[in-house]
Structure formats: structure tokens, C-alpha cells
Amino acid sequence: MSGFRMKLIYLYSRYERFWHWFQAALIIILLVTGFQVNSGYGLFDFHTAVDIHNYTGLTWLIAFAFFVFWMFTTGEWKQYIPTTKKMLAVIRYYAYGIFRGEAHPVPKRLDAKHNPLQRLTYLSLAAFLLPVQMATGFLYWGYNSWASWGIGGLALEFVALIHTACAFAILSFLIVHIYMTTTGHKISAHVKAMITGWEEVEADEKVEAWEEREAAQKA
Amino acid sequence: MRTPKLKHGFGATLVVAVCLAICWPAVASDTEEEAPGRAMAHQVVKNQALWNTTAHSQHAALNKSFNSGKEITDACLSCHNQAADQFKQTVHWTWVAGADHGKAEYSLNNFCISTNRTADKGCLSCHPGWGMKKESINCLACHGQRKINWGEAFEDYNAFSGSSDVEEREIATEIQADIQAAAQAVGLPGRSNCGDCHFKGGGGDGVKHGDLDTSLTNPDKTLDVHMGIDGQDFNCTRCHTTVNHNIAGRLYTAPAAAHRKSLVEDDLTSKIMCESCHTDKPHKTSAKANDHTDKVACQSCHIPQFARVNPTKMSWDWSKAGKRKNGKPYKTKDEFGQFDYLSMKGQMKWEKNVLPEYAWYNGSIESISMKDRINPGEIVTVSRPVGSREDENSRISPFKVHRGRQPYDKIHKTLVAPILSGPKGFFKTMDWDTTVPTGQKALGLPYSGELGFVDTTYVFPTTHMVAPKDQVVACGECHTRTGGRLENLKGFYMPGRNYNKWINTIGWIAVLGSLVGVTFHGLGRILSSTRNGRKEA
Incomplete structure (x- = not known):
């Protein structure tokens, strides 16, 4: 990848980065303890696993509300609008171009952090998978109040089934997601960007003057 | 211009830490709050001192010479003139509980089977009347605080009191003093009063219940948090x-x-x-245990094992009775020093620290009687807990299940009860052919003469021997895939035990697929970049 002129743009705000890592930590804790509750095997005794899972889950639920608020007040929700434009190009890139050393067809920009594939993935996550997981988790947690909530007819087995299925989907996402962080121009580039907020992009990409910074170059 | 700095990472960590600290107050405050159920119970027992308005030793009625048990009872009743009428209506006296139920009726178990409507006189040793008879109440069976052998005392006293020998008359005076002292030492029933029968039911210490034996006469708190003499020191009547x-x-x-x-x-x-x-809702406010009380009985978690001090009998095989060694009946002992074989009774199995079996239970026990037809093709449930998951009054409760193999009538298909005690009882004769007919005759029930043996079960709710809270059953002992305490209770979803096989299989395939996918993708990138590198070079 060396040889391209690189520039740094400030892509991820402080809250966004905090939210990313905070949610990552919560999800990993939830996966570890959740699969213990599901299987009976794991790091903790059942009681501890349940306690950690419940408190972490409730924390996630509250924190997620802040994320939704942030997304709408900042207009960042627009980053999640799905598009088919260049979708095929992106798919082709990851399936083929990446092995040929080609450039990414949709480089990151401040007003388009996500490529079309990411948009679709993250929209499914943030608007569907994670809320469903939180909702079923909350229901599971409130099992003893179902009758007073007027949903006494619901079966725990059904809620647990959806909750487990979503957990598997999230775990699969996590694996692919972590792997995808290595597909930047350097293996650690994307992770570094999510820590510092500054993403290195190719300089010939048009960036606003205020967000531009000369990169200390050469890989 | 802003520069990326490491301190953003620190900032984020700090916020995470603060968030966690806010969200976990319940964990931090665990040590401070007393469980409401404990606080409530402490209020109930906060004033344990009992007070009395009479000293029985000073009553004239109790300061006279007694020639028989009945005379003592008459003395009691001279003041407590309603007591006999009350007591004679209770099941402790009648041994009758509704149609056909009760020891004096057609109830049976898989220990000594039946009292043959009290024709089997040995059973009456637990009846609270004087001299193995259902005539005069023995108030002291329950209220006596000083134990003496009444039968022997009266026999000796009556033999010696009229004697011409001075020494014998002196002995008689001493015996009478003992009798009077015991008659005057009365009070509320203590653990040993109730325990005389309830600890020793079935013919010996710990035979029947498993959660009731002589270890509870003076237990420590580890054995029973309520009765422990180093704690609340509850009597049974508490x-x-x-x-x-x-x-x-x-x-x-x-x-x-x-x-x-x-x-x-x-x-x-x-x-x-x-x-x-x-x-x-006895547990601390946030405790998940409070959510269990609608479906799980307190005893299920708070009595991790029964028979924790003395062993209890877990099975009794009558079909093995009657064997002889060198023509004589014999006995053998097990590791606990209990008889595991007696010619007069059969094969026994004793166990200690027994894990209860669990069942849905609404507080009722359904049992068959001597009259009921059985199906000898299967294990006969002589008694069973009543309840189901659907019944809102039922909760999962612990039981001792005693397994028996006992005689039945092959033709009439009923369980049968031999007379056991006395010179013509089975314990002496070890002969089914004579003792079963007399037993059935006493019951007024037919017997064909065709004797067989059938496997049976009999249940005791486990409710005593409540362990200290640090010994309660851990969540994982039930919430576990296999081998959990509730493994045999089917028909409901229990987290940790139940799961959906399809979802779990497909799920792990998806996870594995993702791992394999990214691994190959990654390997492809490494290989192609080396190849591209070579090309460029």
C-alpha cells in the first residue's frame, strides 16, 4: 500500500469511540456470561454468570438509549441509510480485489463513514438485531412480572430461543467484524482509528480543509 | 488542529468505570441489608420467654400416691377438665383421618406396612395411652419432662408397696417418689416428647422420615437453624x-x-x-431467589441433604426376610452400624447425607389403602405428592422416597399386611402363610393365599433439618445441562438445563463458519500479497 499519499481525517468523535468500545465490552461480557447460562459451562458459577449478565444487560439497555439520542441529535443516523450504490463493487472488492491489492472502491469520508455493505450490516445491527436482543433480554429478565405486564401467555422457551439465536448472530458478527479491522492499509489501522478518532485515508480523496491533516507518512 | 492522544483512551476507560459503578450498586450494598424474611421472622420470635402462673409440683392433686397411669391422668384432668375431650378428637389419639385413612384404618406404608387396625399390638407403643391400650390418655407422653419407664415403675411399686419386707417397702417409697416427681414435671411438649414417636417411627431411630431423627433432640444450628440449641432452640410446637x-x-x-x-x-x-x-419474598430485594418462591418451595434450596447426622433407611425388601444361618435367624450390620439384613425383616439400605428427590407438591399426599387394587406389573406408589406445574399452589419440593418390596395378594391384587408383633407375629415366626391371613382377617379384608412381592415407593416431604444459609443449594445444582437436582422434572424450560437443539446446532455452525471464513480470507490475503510482492519486485 505504500506509495499512496495518505491524509488523516477526524472520523470518529469522542462519544462515538467511547460508545463503540463500551458497547464492545458489554457485548463481550454478555456473550461470555450468556453462553454460560445457555450451556451451564463457563468461567463463573451459574449465579455469578446470571448476576453479571443481568447487570451488564441493563447497563447496555440504558447506554443504548443514550446512543439512540446521540444518533438522532447529531444526524449521524444518516450514516446508516442503506444504499445499493457501489454495493456490488464493495462485494467484488472483498471477494476479489482485496487479494489483488486494489484500492477500496468506497474510501471512508466524514459524511460517509460506512461503505454500502457496512451501512446494511450496521443498520441491521443497530435497528434490528441489537434491539431484538435487548428486548428479549429485558423480557427474560422480567420473567416473573409477565403476568402483571399482561403477557402471561408468553413462553420463556420462545423468548430464550430468540435471545439465543440473536446471540449466535452477534457472536458471528463479532468474529467477522474483528477480522475486518485488519483489512485497512495496515493491519492495525482501523483499530487505531477507532481509538484515536483519526482515520488515514488516501490523500487524493477529497476532504474538507478543516478536517484535513498531513499524515506522517510512509508505512 | 487536533492531535490524537492516548488520553482519549483513558477518558473512555474512566467513563466506563463510572458507568459500571453507577449500575452495580446492588452488588456493593449486599452486605448491609438484612433479608426482609429474616427480619420478619426475628420479630416473630423476639420474645421467647414463656411465663407460668402455676407450679405443678405444689398442686395437691399431684402430691399423692399413684398406683397407675390412669390415676395420674385423672389428677391432670381434675384441673384440666376439657383436655381429654379435646385430645380424644385429635388424630394423635384416634389415628383416623377421614374415610379409610389413618394408622388405625386402612393406611399403609412400605415399612411395617399396617397396624392391622391396631390388632398388631407392637404399633401401640407409639399410641399416647397408658400401657399400649387405647383407653386412658397418657398426658405425660407429650407433656412429661422427666422420662421414666412407667410400666416397670408401676409394676415394681405395686409389687413392693404391700410387702412385709422393710427393704422392699423402702424401694417402693423410692419408686413412688420417682413417679410423683415425673408426674409433677410437666410442661409444653419438647423435641424429645414429639421425637419419642416421630424420630423413631418405623421401629427405630431415623427409619422413616430422613429429616426427623434423634439428632434433632439436641441439634446444633448446622443441622437445623431453627431448632439448634446454640441458636433459636425452637421446640416442635414453635x-x-x-x-x-x-x-x-x-x-x-x-x-x-x-x-x-x-x-x-x-x-x-x-x-x-x-x-x-x-x-x-424473604430474600434481599434484588435477589433472584425471591423470584423462585412461586414455583420452588423454600425447603428445596434450604435443605441440601437430609439425614446429615444419623443415617436413614432408604429401602426395605421384605421378600428377603426369613433366611437362616445354621437354622437360626441372623442379622448383619452396615458401615453405619445399622442392620442391613435381619431375618425377621429382610434387606435394608441405610444412607446418610441423602440428596432429596424433587416433585411438584401442593401440600397433599395421595396414598393407597389396604383396600385399593394395585397393578403388580409396575412400581406401586403407595404414596405420592400431589401437584403439577400447572397448579398454582404447587411448588417443586424435596422428598425422601423410601423404596420397598412388600407382600401382595396375587389374586385380589391388593397389598397385604401380616401381623408382625407378638408370639404369633412374623417377627417371631417368619412365616408369611400364618401371619398374612391373621393380619388380613384383623383388617376384615380377604386373602387368597397366593403371596407375591411387589416394588413400592413411599414419600416423605423433607421439611426439617433446614441448613444455615451458607449451605443452601447453589443455583448451578439445578441450572445445569445434565445431572442437576431437577433433571427428572420435565415439561418446562429451565435456563441452564434446557436449550433448543436446533438453534444451538445452527448457531455454532454459523460461528464456526465465520471463523473458518475469515481464516481462509486472511490466508488468501497473506498468500496473494506475497505473490503480488514478488511480481512487483
Whole structure:
């Protein structure tokens, strides 16, 4: 990848980065303890696993509300609008171009952090998978109040089934997601960007003057 | 211009830490709060001192010479003139509980089977009348605080008191003093009074219940948090509250309490249930255990094992009875020093620290009687807990299940009961062919003469020997895939035990697929970049 002129743009705000890592930590804790509750095997005794899972889950639920608020007040929700434009190009890139050393067809920009594939993935996550997981988790947690909530007819087995299925989907996402962080121009580039907020992009990409910074170059 | 700095990472960590600290207050405050159920129960027992307005030793009625047990009872009744009428209506006296139920009726078990409507005189050693008879009440069986051998005492006294020998008359005077002292030493029933029968039911210490044996006469708190003499030192009647000599407790199909009520809801309710004093939300506010009380009985978690000090009998095989060595009956002992074989009784199995079996239970026990037809093709449930998951009054409760193999009539298909005690009883003769007919005759029930043996089960609710809270059953002992305490209770979803095979299989395939996918993708990138590198070079 060396040889391209690189520039740094400030892509991820402080809250966004905090939210990313905070949610990552919560999800990993939830996966570890959740699969213990599901299987009976794991790091903790059942009681501890349940306690950690419940408190972490409730924390996630509250924190997620802040994320939704942030997304709408900042207009960042627009980053999640799905598009088919260049979708095929992106798919082709990851399936083929990446092995040929080609450039990414949709480089990151401040007003388009996500490529079309990411948009679709993250929209499914943030608007569907994670809320469903939180909702079923909350229901599971409130099992003893179902009758007073007027949903006494619901079966725990059904809620647990959806909750487990979503957990598997999230775990699969996590694996692919972590792997995808290595597909930047350097293996650690994307992770570094999510820590510092500054993403290195190719300089010939048009960036606003205020967000531009000369990169200390050469890989 | 802003520069990326490491301190953003620190900032984020700090915020995470603060968030966690805010969200975990319940964990931090665990040590401060006393569980409400404990606080409530402590209030109930805060003033344990009993007070008396009489000293029985000073009553004239009790300072006279007694020639028989009946004379003592008459002395008691001379003041307590309603007591006999009350007591004679209770099941402790009648041994009758509704149609066909009761020891004196057609109830049976898989120990000594039946009292043959009290024709088997040995059984009457537990009847609270004088001299193995259902005539005069022996008040001292329950109220006597000083134990003497009454039969022997009266026999010797009556033999010696009229003697011409001075020494014998002196002995008689001493015996009479003992009798009077024992007659004057009366009070509320203590653990040893109730225990005389209830600890030794079935013919010996710990034979029947498993959660009731002589280790509870003077237990420590580790064995029973309530009765422990180093703690609350409860008597049986602390929970088995009594009205007109009727002692609260389960009676065959009649539950110990019709409703789950605490003293908070009804201050005149009996204290027979844990919830009476501890309420139905006894644990700390956030404790998941409070969510269990609608479906799981307190005893299920708080009595991790029964028979924790003395062993209890777990099985009794009557079909092995009657063997002889060198023409004589014999006995063998097991690791606990208990008889595991007796020619007169058969094969036994004793166990200690037994894990209960669990069943849905609404407080009623359904049992068959000597009259009921059985199916010898399967294990006969002589008694079984009544309840189901669908019944809102049922909760998962612990039981001792005693397994037996006992005689039955192959033609009439009923269980049969031999006479056991006495010179012509089975214990002496070891002969089914004579003792079963006499036993059945006493019951007024037919016997074909065709004897067989059938496997049976008999249940005891486990409710005593409540362990200290640090010994409660851990969540994982039930919430586990296999081998859990509730493994045999089917038909409901229990987290940790149940899961959906399809979802789990597909799920792990997806996870594995993702791992394999990214691994190959990554390997492809490494290989192609080296190749591209070579090309460029």
C-alpha cells in the first residue's frame, strides 16, 4: 500500500469511540456470561454468570438509549441509510480485489463513514438485531412480572430461543467484524482509528480543509 | 488542529468505570441489608420467654400416691377438665383421618406396612395411652419432662408397696417418689416428647422420615437453624402451632395449611409454613431467589441433604426376610452400624447425607389403602405428592422416597399386611402363610393365599433439618445441562438445563463458519500479497 499519499481525517468523535468500545465490552461480557447460562459451562458459577449478565444487560439497555439520542441529535443516523450504490463493487472488492491489492472502491469520508455493505450490516445491527436482543433480554429478565405486564401467555422457551439465536448472530458478527479491522492499509489501522478518532485515508480523496491533516507518512 | 492522544483512551476507560459503578450498586450494598424474611421472622420470635402462673409440683392433686397411669391422668384432668375431650378428637389419639385413612384404618406404608387396625399390638407403643391400650390418655407422653419407664415403675411399686419386707417397702417409697416427681414435671411438649414417636417411627431411630431423627433432640444450628440449641432452640410446637390439642401439620391428603399466608397478612394463622414467619419474598430485594418462591418451595434450596447426622433407611425388601444361618435367624450390620439384613425383616439400605428427590407438591399426599387394587406389573406408589406445574399452589419440593418390596395378594391384587408383633407375629415366626391371613382377617379384608412381592415407593416431604444459609443449594445444582437436582422434572424450560437443539446446532455452525471464513480470507490475503510482492519486485 505504500506509495499512496495518505491524509488523516477526524472520523470518529469522542462519544462515538467511547460508545463503540463500551458497547464492545458489554457485548463481550454478555456473550461470555450468556453462553454460560445457555450451556451451564463457563468461567463463573451459574449465579455469578446470571448476576453479571443481568447487570451488564441493563447497563447496555440504558447506554443504548443514550446512543439512540446521540444518533438522532447529531444526524449521524444518516450514516446508516442503506444504499445499493457501489454495493456490488464493495462485494467484488472483498471477494476479489482485496487479494489483488486494489484500492477500496468506497474510501471512508466524514459524511460517509460506512461503505454500502457496512451501512446494511450496521443498520441491521443497530435497528434490528441489537434491539431484538435487548428486548428479549429485558423480557427474560422480567420473567416473573409477565403476568402483571399482561403477557402471561408468553413462553420463556420462545423468548430464550430468540435471545439465543440473536446471540449466535452477534457472536458471528463479532468474529467477522474483528477480522475486518485488519483489512485497512495496515493491519492495525482501523483499530487505531477507532481509538484515536483519526482515520488515514488516501490523500487524493477529497476532504474538507478543516478536517484535513498531513499524515506522517510512509508505512 | 487536533492531535490524537492516548488520553482519549483513558477518558473512555474512566467513563466506563463510572458507568459500571453507577449500575452495580446492588452488588456493593449486599452486605448491609438484612433479608426482609429474616427480619420478619426475628420479630416473630423476639420474645421467647414463656411465663407460668402455676407450679405443678405444689398442686395437691399431684402430691399423692399413684398406683397407675390412669390415676395420674385423672389428677391432670381434675384441673384440666376439657383436655381429654379435646385430645380424644385429635388424630394423635384416634389415628383416623377421614374415610379409610389413618394408622388405625386402612393406611399403609412400605415399612411395617399396617397396624392391622391396631390388632398388631407392637404399633401401640407409639399410641399416647397408658400401657399400649387405647383407653386412658397418657398426658405425660407429650407433656412429661422427666422420662421414666412407667410400666416397670408401676409394676415394681405395686409389687413392693404391700410387702412385709422393710427393704422392699423402702424401694417402693423410692419408686413412688420417682413417679410423683415425673408426674409433677410437666410442661409444653419438647423435641424429645414429639421425637419419642416421630424420630423413631418405623421401629427405630431415623427409619422413616430422613429429616426427623434423634439428632434433632439436641441439634446444633448446622443441622437445623431453627431448632439448634446454640441458636433459636425452637421446640416442635414453635411451628406446629396448636389449638385445642390439634397440632398443625399435614394429615394425609389434608395440607398443613390451606393457604399460603404470612403472619403479616393474618396474625392468627398457624406458623406451620416457612412463609408464615418469613413471608413469600424473604430474600434481599434484588435477589433472584425471591423470584423462585412461586414455583420452588423454600425447603428445596434450604435443605441440601437430609439425614446429615444419623443415617436413614432408604429401602426395605421384605421378600428377603426369613433366611437362616445354621437354622437360626441372623442379622448383619452396615458401615453405619445399622442392620442391613435381619431375618425377621429382610434387606435394608441405610444412607446418610441423602440428596432429596424433587416433585411438584401442593401440600397433599395421595396414598393407597389396604383396600385399593394395585397393578403388580409396575412400581406401586403407595404414596405420592400431589401437584403439577400447572397448579398454582404447587411448588417443586424435596422428598425422601423410601423404596420397598412388600407382600401382595396375587389374586385380589391388593397389598397385604401380616401381623408382625407378638408370639404369633412374623417377627417371631417368619412365616408369611400364618401371619398374612391373621393380619388380613384383623383388617376384615380377604386373602387368597397366593403371596407375591411387589416394588413400592413411599414419600416423605423433607421439611426439617433446614441448613444455615451458607449451605443452601447453589443455583448451578439445578441450572445445569445434565445431572442437576431437577433433571427428572420435565415439561418446562429451565435456563441452564434446557436449550433448543436446533438453534444451538445452527448457531455454532454459523460461528464456526465465520471463523473458518475469515481464516481462509486472511490466508488468501497473506498468500496473494506475497505473490503480488514478488511480481512487483
